[in-house]
Amino acid sequence: MTSAAPQPRCRLLTDTAVVDLARAGTIVLDSWHLYDGAGVAVDRHRERFTAHVREVFEIGEEESGSAYDHALAHLPVEGSWFPAFVWTTDGLRLLVRPFPVEQLRQSTTLLLLPTRDARKRPDIKGFDFLSQIYAHRQATEAGYDDQVLATAGGSLSETVFATLILARQGELVVPHAPRLDSVTLAVLRERAGRPVRVAPVTASHLLTAPAIFILSALHGVRVVERVNDTSYQPNPQLREALQTALEGARRPIADLLPGGEPPCASC
Known part of the structure; x- marks a missing residue:
């Protein structure tokens, strides 16, 4: 046989x-x-x-x-x-x-430098990937997990690979600046059960915020424990609530697959 x-x-x-x-x-x-x-x-x-x-x-x-x-x-x-x-x-x-x-993270540390975001199209994921790799390497070589990016005018936008969120006075504040249209943020807007406001965010806003989180499609919601030399009091309860809301949108990939014949002879 x-x-x-x-x-x-x-x-x-x-x-x-x-x-x-x-x-x-x-x-x-x-x-x-x-x-x-x-x-x-x-x-x-x-x-x-x-x-x-x-x-x-x-x-x-x-x-x-x-x-x-x-x-x-x-x-x-x-x-x-x-x-x-x-x-x-x-x-x-x-x-x-x-x-x-076990490699998924619930917390992170951020580097904030007085330098301009070098990306040409921050709104398109992957377009400036090499620039992002360089910025991320700057952060890791300095002992941080990620780096906060800023516009020429000094407004903060996001981190190299995540959406930045400030939590204050019962609402979530997202920077008003050129950045990726985050799918994770869109889900939380609908499911978090608290207001999400878009507003300009400066370094001063960041360093004086009661709590900071970042969002990504890999790790979900992470608590920011430190920005440069400024430490923050973690809010694990809020992080857990946001992560639970996010997980409520998880669906089997099989539900998205179209029926019919395999699309190529290799499959």
Whole structure:
């Protein structure tokens, strides 16, 4: 009895790191935490990603959306993962990276420097990835987890890889500045049960805030324990409430997959 011939590897799958794809040319990126086959608001990630691909590469949302759905079908259904959907000049590439749950963080430290955000398109995820890697390296080499970015006028926008939120007087304040349209923030706006206000945020606002959080599609909600030499009193109860609200939007990827025949002969 002969064994079946091995199936060819799907062309969307890659082992090339995101930073190397960015070095090769312009990219648009999407990534989020996949846990046991489920993700938070993945439909919104898909919508943002296809809109950015259309703007940067002039590729229709039907084409990029079909590729995204095809990539979703290749994701693991068990375990903790951090998939990266990367649109390149050669189309979509999917990098599936393991991310053990014990590496998920509930707190963080931030570096704040008097330098201007070097990104050209902070509103498009991945467009300035190499600049972000440089800024993140500045933070880690100084002993911090991430860096706060600021405009030329001194307004703060976000961190290198996360949305910045100040908690004060019963509301959440998000900086009014060029930044990524965060899917995680959009979910919390609907589910957090408290007002979310957009307003200018300066270094002074940040350093005198009662509590600070950052949001990302990988770690969710993290408490900021320190900015430069300023320490903050953690608010784990609020962090837990926000994280619980966020987890309420986690849905199985299988619910998003279109039916029908496999989209390519490799699958």
